[in-house]
Amino acid sequence: MGSNLTIREKHKPYFLTMTVVGWIDVFTRNKHKLIILNALKYCQENKGLIILGWCLMSNHLHLIATTEGDNHLSDVVRDFKKFTSKKIVSEILEGTESRKRWMIANFYYAGKYLNRVKNYKLWRDGNHALIIYSPSFFYQKLNYIHNNPVKAMIVEKPEEYLFSSARNYASKDALLDIVIESQRLVTY
Template sequence: MSTKYRATTEDVAYFVTLTTVRWIDIFTRPRQKYLLVNGLSYCQSQKGLEIYAYCIMSSHVHILCKACEGHKLSDIIRDFKKYTSKKIVQNILDYPESRREWMLELFQRACMHLKRNQRYKVWQNGYHAEIAYSNWFIKQKINYIHNNPVVEKIVARPEDYLFSSARNYAELENELEVEVLFIE
């Protein structure tokens, strides 16, 4: 497997994108978004994940982050995806969800080619990670992450989107604490 877009270098920051299978718009409900926020928060407190910027969109998540304290980012992402997959499916089963049948069917179909016994697959294989090699790159990615909901016409201003670190950077009430970077 290629390591071109994988986190292979330790103790450096990466711009990471995690995408749902078939780009399914799972995260349109706050309940589903909070599952991701809780998972990221757990990774921060228990797995050494340091987050500088993030945004939860309907079918993907962008994170500017790094693994600290001898942890591997690839392990953190693997565990995050495994944990949130189970929680997302359970949430779909437990709460009223008009899209339940077709989403679960697509999650099941995504498992058909797998050798291991797995009932549902929520996330695409792997993740897209780019090393944050300069202050220019970091600033550009933070702007990209924060402007994602604006580009998609969800909000008019980045800081208006509740599930983004743009609120942290604007010093507003937020859902997830991040390490705010001040880059010139």
């Protein structure tokens, strides 16, 4: 990744995209989606993660987030990816996933020649981190992630998709508590 796509500024909001290796559709199973959801909740409660927007698609996760306290967003994201990778791969290995052999083979080969990977690599390197530099850029990215499920023809309206902050912004029951941004975004 280029240096302009890394998390550098502490306590600044970033638009992040975390992608599964080979664009494998891991998050078509609710049990895998819930691992992501519960890990995000854990990071909120224990690692200072502040989520301003999110959307989990079949093979990637979009986040607009920052951190508070002594926590650095890059550390939180690193720990999140490490934990969810181990948990999801373990679930696939121990569960009844119909695509188990194919998925595990792909995760194995994705990490085979990387010294830092012990067995399997679920997430691609990098997070395509873009700093949120203005309210208009924030809303451009928020609308983009909220409309992902509409563009993929999963739902007709963004707020109908359960695994997204579009529900929060539409004042509907949501799976994850977030900080609603209301035109007062603090940037540079």
